[in-house]
Amino acid sequence: MAQSATYYVPHGSRWPIFGSVAMFIMMFGAANLMNEAATGGPLLILGSVLIIVMLFGWFGDVIRESLQGLYSDQVDISFRQGMAWFIFSEVMFFAAFFGALFYARQFSIPWLGGDGDGFNTNRFLWEEFSPAWPTNGPADVGGRFETIPAWGLPLLNTILLLLSGATITAAHWALKVNKRGALIFWLAATIALGALFLFFQAEEYIHAYSELNLTLGSGVYGSTFFMLTGFHGMHVTLGAIMLCVILGRCIAGHFSNENHFGFEAVAWYWHFVDVVWLGLFVFVYVL
Amino acid sequence: MAEHATHDTHDEHHDDHQQSFFMRWFCSTNHKDIGTLYLLFSLVMFFIGGFMALVIRAELFVPGLQLVHPEFFNQMTTMHALVMIFGAVMPAFVGLANWMIPMMVGAPDMALPRMNNWSFWILPFAFTMLLLPLIQYAFFGVGAGGPAGGWTLYPPLSLQGGNNVAFTIFAIHMMGVSSIMGAINVIATILNMRAPGMDLLKMPVFCWTWLITAFLLIAVMPVLAGAVTMLLTDKFFLTSFFNAAGGGDPVMFQHIFWFFGHPEVYIMILPAFGIVSEIIPTFARKPLFGYQAMVYATASIAFLSFIVWAHHMFTVGMPLGGELFFMYATMLIAVPTGVKVFNWVSTMWKSSMTFETPMLFAVGFVILFTIGGFSGLMLAIVPADFQYHDTYFVVAHFHYVLVTGAIYSIMAATYYWLPKWTGVMYNEALGKWHFWLSTIFVNVLFFPQHFLGLAGMPRRIPDYNVAFADFNLISSIGAFGFGLAQLIFAWIVIQCAFLGRGAKATDHVWEGSKGLEWTLSSPPPHHSFSTPPVINDKDLAHGDVTH
Amino acid sequence: MRRLSTGLGMLLAALASTAAWANPERWQLNMTPGATASSHEVYQLHMIIFGICCVIGLIVFGAMFYSMWKFRKSKGAVAATWSHNTTAEIIWTVVPILILVGMAIPATGTLIRMADTGDAEMTVKITGYQWKWRYEYVGTDVNFISSLSRDADAARRLGSGVDVTAIENYLLDVDKPLIVPTGTKIRFVITADDVIHSWWVPALGWKQDAIPGFINEAWTQIDEPGTYRGQCAELCGKDHGFMPIVVIAKPKAEFEAWLAQQQAALPDVSATAQTPAPAPITKS
Ligand code: HEA
Ligand code: HEA
Ligand code: CUA
Ligand SMILES: [Cu+2]
Secondary structure, three states: OOOOOEEEOOOOOOHHHHHHHHHHHHHHHHHHHHOOOOOHHHHHHHHHHHHHHHHHHHHHHHHHHHHOOOOOHHHHHHHHHHHHHHHHHHHHHHHHHHHHHHHHHHHHHHHHOOOHHHHHHHHHOOOOOOOOOOOOOOOOOOOOOOOOOOOOHHHHHHHHHHHHHHHHHHHHHHHHOOOHHHHHHHHHHHHHHHHHHHHHHHHHHHHHHHHHOOOOOOHHHHHHHHHHHHHHHHHHHHHHHHHHHHHHHHHOOOOOOOOOHHHHHHHHHHHHHHHHHHHHHHHHHHO | OOOOEEEOOHHHOOOOOOOOHHHHHHOOOOHHHHHHHHHHHHHHHHHHHHHHHHHHHHHOOOOOOOOOOHHHHHHHHHHHHHHHHHHHHHHHHHHHHHHHHHHHHOOOOOOOHHHHHHHHHHHHHHHHHHHHHHHHHHHHOOOOOOOOOOOOOOOOHHHHHOOHHHHHHHHHHHHHHHHHHHHHHHHHHHHHOOOOOOOHHHOOHHHHHHHHHHHHHHHHHHHHHHHHHHHHHHHHOOOOOOOHHHOOOHHHHHHHHHHHHHHHHHHOOHHHHHHHHHHHHHHHOOOOOOHHHHHHHHHHHHHHHOOOHHHHOOOOOOOHHHHHHHHHHHHHOHHHHHHHHHHHHHHHOOOOEOOOHHHHHHHHHHHHHHHHHHHHHHHHOHHHHHHHOOEHHHHHHHHHHHHHHHHHHHHHHHHHHHHHHHOEOOOHHHHHHHHHHHHHHHHHHHHHHHHHHHHOOEOOOOOOOHHHHHHHHHHHHHHHHHHHHHHHHHHHHHHHHOOOOOOEOOOOOOOOOOOHHHHOOOOOOOOOOOOOOOOOHHHOOOHHHHO | OHHHHHHHHHHHHHHHOOOOOOOOOOOOOOOOOOOEHHHHHHHHHHHHHHHHHHHHHHHHHHHHHHHHHHOEHHHOOOOOOOOOOHHHHHHHHHHHHHHHHHHHHHHHHHHHHHHOOOOOOEEEEEEEEOOEEEEEEOOOOOEEEEOEOHHHHHHOOOOOOOOHHHOOOOOOOEOOOEEEEOOOOEEEEEEEOOOOEEEEEHHHOEEEEEOEOOOEEEEEOEOOOEEEEEEEOOOOOOOHHHOEEEEEEEOHHHHHHHHHHHHHHOOOOOOOOOOOOOOOOOOO
C-alpha cells in the first residue's frame, strides 16, 4: 500500500506505439478479410506477427529490468493487480457468451416453441416447432446434427485440465522450495497436459464437423457450442504458449523462490482457463 | 522517509525535457503527457462528433429533405453517438484521471506507465478504423459509408451494413482494449500508489468515483466485445445468435448490449460527479458535505447499474414480471443520485461562494443534470415509457445528462485544473462568456426536444411532419449557437496550453482549493511526487475525514 | 412578427387545451391524452410523475438559488465548517423512497392492465417490412399492405422541389389505413419480416416492437371514432422516417360493412398471400 523505498518509473518505450500500429494492421487486415479484399489475409498475418514481436520486445524489456533488480515490491504489486484485473475482464468476456447460452435456453427456445409468453409466437410463426435442447431452431438451420456426449472426450479433457491445475501447483511448490528439477518437470507436465487437451479438442472438432454435421452454423446450439469452446480453446493455446515461455525462463534461471511474479501470473491464467472449462463442461456438455 | 526517491532509468535521469519529440509524445511513460494526449484527442473528437450533430440539426432545421440522403443521415446519427461517447467523453475522463489521480494520491506516476501509453495510442488507430468507411464515402465516394444502424447496433439492421460492419466491430474491439487497460491502470494506481497516510477514505471523491468507474469499465467493456463478436459471427460465420430461425433472438443482442450499455452511461457520469464534488467545496470554501455518503452513493449507483439494463427495452415485449423488476430497480437509482444532489446543495448552504468559471459550470451541471435525471426517472415508469420510448423525449433526456452532465463536468474540470496544468491563468472573462452562451444555447437546443418527443416525434428520422417544425427550428438554432460557443472554449485552451498567454498561476490557484495537487508547482514537475508527501488531514479537501 | 404572435397564441392554446389530440399539433407541448382508457391512464401517470419531478425540482433548485444569492463571499458570507448531519441525510434518503413507492403503485396497476390481452373480440396481425406495414384481420382473408401516401413519397425526396408544408399530413398519411371498430377490444399480434420495427400510434397510448421471428402482443379499445396517426418508432433502415401508421376507428356497424365489402372484393382463389408461411428469416 504505502510507497516503498523506490518507485520505478520506466523510461519511455517504443513498444506501445509499435503495438498500436501492429494492432491496427492486424484489425484492418481482419476487416478487409471479412470484406473479401485480397489485402486482408496478408495484412492480418503481418499484424499478428508484429504483435508477437511487440510482446517479445516489450516483455523482454520488462524481464531485463526485473533481472537488473530495478523493480521494487510496489511495482510487483502493480503487476499483480494488473494481471488480476485483466483476468477479471476475461471472465466478463466469457460471461457474455454464457449469457447468450442461458438466454437461448431459458427464453428464446421456449418462446419459439410456444411456452409461456411465446404462445402466439409459436402459433403464428413456427407452428411446427417444439422446444428442445439441443436445437438448431425452427428452420433447422444447418441441417440435422448430433451432439458430443459429455462423458467421452469432454470428460477426459476435464480430467486433463484438472490434472494440469494440480501439476502447475506442484511446479509452484517446487519453485518455492528451490527444487529446480521438480519445477521443470512439473511445468513441462502442465504443458504436455495442455497440449493433450488441445489435441483432443481438435479431434473433437474434426469429429463434429466431419461426422456429426455439428458446425458453427448449426443454429443456436452450434453457435454457442463453438463460440464457447472455441474461445476457451484459444485461451488454452495462449496459456500454453505462456507456459512455454515461462518454462524457458525457468530453465534460464530467471526466477527465485521469492521473486517469480511472471510464473505466478501465468499460473493464475492457467487456473482461470481451468475454471472456465468447468463451467463449459457443466453447461455446454452435461446439461 | 524523505529519501524515498523515484528513479528513472539512467538515460534520462537528470533531464525531463531533452527527449526528442517522438520519444516524448509517442513513447511517453509520463502520466501528464499521456493525460494531455488524451485530452487533446478528446477535444478533437468532440469537434468531429459535434460537426456530425450539426449536420443532423441542419437537416432537421425545416421539414423536407434538403441536405443529405436518409441513409447518410442515419450514418451521422450513429457516428455522432459513437464518436461522442467513445471518442470525446470517455477519453476526456481517462485524460483527467491520468493527470490528476497521481497528483491527488501523492504518487510519482501511474502504476503501469508503459501500458498507459499503449491505452492511449490505440485510440487514434481505433477511430481511424471506425471513421474509415465514412471518410471513404463522404470524401472519395467509395463504398456505402459508415454504420447506419444507430449506436446501439441492433441486429438484424446493423448487419445490413455491408463493408462497414467489420470495421465498426474491430474498431470497437480496439476501443475496448484501450478502455480496459486504462481502467486497470487507474485501479492499480489508486490501490497501490497512494502516499503513506492517504487512506482510501481520505482520497478525493474524484479518485473514488474513478475507482468505481474503472471497475465498471473492466466489468462491461468485455461484454460489449462479446456482443459485437457475436454480431460479427452472425454476419460472417453463419452463427444464429440473433436469428429466430436458428433458435436465437434479436432481442438477445439488446440484453447483452444494454448489460454493457447501462453501466456505460454511469461510466460517463460517475467521474463527472467526482469532479463536481471537487469544485463545489473549493468555491464554496466549505468542506464537502457528506463525504462518506458520497462514496457509498457512488458505490450503490454502480451496483444498481448492473440490474437495470432492460429499461431500454420496455417495448420489446418482455414478460410482465421483467418489466416490473426493471422498473423498480431503475427507479431506485434516483435515491443515491438524490443523495449526491442534496449533498452538493448542502455544501453550498451556509458557505461563502464565488463564481469563477469552474464553479459556474459545476452549478450548471447540478441543475441541468438533475433535470436530465428527472426525465430519466419519468422514462423508468414503464407505461409512460411506452409513449416516450424512441422519441425526442429520450433524446432530450440523454443530452441533458450527457452534454450538460458529462461535457459540462469536463469543461468545469478543464477550467479548474488548466492553470495547474499549464501554469497560466485562463481568461476569466472569456470563460464566463463561454459558460453563459453555452448554457443559454444548450437549453434552446435540448429543452424543446422534450416537447417534440411528447408530441410524438420519433428519434432517428431525417424528416418530419409540419407539426414538429417549430421546435425543431428552435432546437437547430440552439445547436449552432452552442457549437459556436465551443469555439471560445477551444480558443481559451489554445491560449493557455499552446500560446502560454495569461497571468502566471500560483501553486494554489484558487483561494479555497485543498488537496495534494495544489501543493505542487504550477505547472507541476515532471514526476509529480518523487518523494511521498506528508499527508496532513487538514489540507485535504474533505471535512469528513475525522470520523 | 405575425408568425411569432400566432405561434405564441398557439402555445397558449396548447397549454390551456385539454382536448384529446389525435394528431400532433404545432407548438404541442405535452403528451396526448389519447383516445382510449389506457392512453388516458398513461397520460395521467405521466402528469403525476411530471408534477412530482417539478415539485422536487422547485425545492432543490430553490434551495440552490437561495444559497447562491445569500451565501456569496462578496456579500460577506462566512463559510460554516460542518460537513454532515445524520438526521438530514436520513430524511433525504427515506422521503425519496416513499415518493418512489407512491409513483410505482399506480404505474404497476396501469402496466398490469395494459399487459392483459385476454378477452379480445378480434385480432389483427401486424407485420413490419422495410418500409411498410401489413395488416391481417385474423380469421378472415382480409389482409393488405399499408405504406406512405404517394404525394408525400414524391415530395420527401432530396431536392424534390416540393413544398412539404403544403402537403396535408405530410409523412403521417398512408395509402391504405387500418380500419378498426370502436368499442371493441382488439388484440394486436405484432411481428416483422426483416428488421425490427415498432408500431406506435400515440393516441392509443403504447408502442410495441415488431421483432422478426417473434410475436408481441398488445391491445386497444378505442371509444371515439376518428383517425389516429403514428409512425414506425424503431430505426429500421434508410426509410425508417417514412413508414407511417394510420388507424381509422369506425362505429362497429360501419366496420362490419367495410370488412364484408373487403372480403367480397377478394379474388376467389386466395391470390393474396395469407399469413406468409413461417418463412425462415433470411440471413442478412
Ligand atoms: C450520463 C448518462 C446517463 C445518465 C446519468 C442517465 C441517468 C438515468 N437514466 Fe438514462 N439514458 C442515457 C444516459 C444516461 N441516463 C442514454 C444515453 C440513453 C439512451 C440510449 C439510447 O437509446 O440511445 C438513456 C435512456 C434511458 C432510458 C430508456 C428510455 C427509452 O429508450 O425508452 C431510461 C428508462 O428508464 C433511462 C432512465 C434513467 C434514470 C432513471 C437515470 C437516473 O440515474 C437519474 C437519477 C437522477 C435523478 C432522479 C435526479 C436527482 C435526484 C433527486 C433530486 C432526488 C429526488 C428525486 C426523486 C425521488 C424523483 N435512461
Ligand atoms: C456524450 C455524448 C453526446 C454529446 C456530447 C452530444 C452532443 C450533441 N448532440 Fe447528440 N447524441 C448522442 C450523444 C451525444 N450527443 C447519442 C448517444 C445519440 C443517439 C444516437 C443514436 O440514436 O444512435 C445522439 C443523438 C443526437 C440527435 C438525434 C439524432 C436522431 O435521433 O436522428 C441529435 C439531434 O438533434 C443530437 C444533437 C446533438 C447536438 C446538437 C450536440 C451538441 O452538444 C454538439 C456541440 C458541439 C459542436 C457543435 C462542435 C463544436 C463546434 C464546431 C464543430 C465548430 C463549428 C460550429 C459552427 C459553425 C456553429 N444528438
Ligand atoms: Cu420501420 Cu422504423
Ligand atoms: Cu440506462
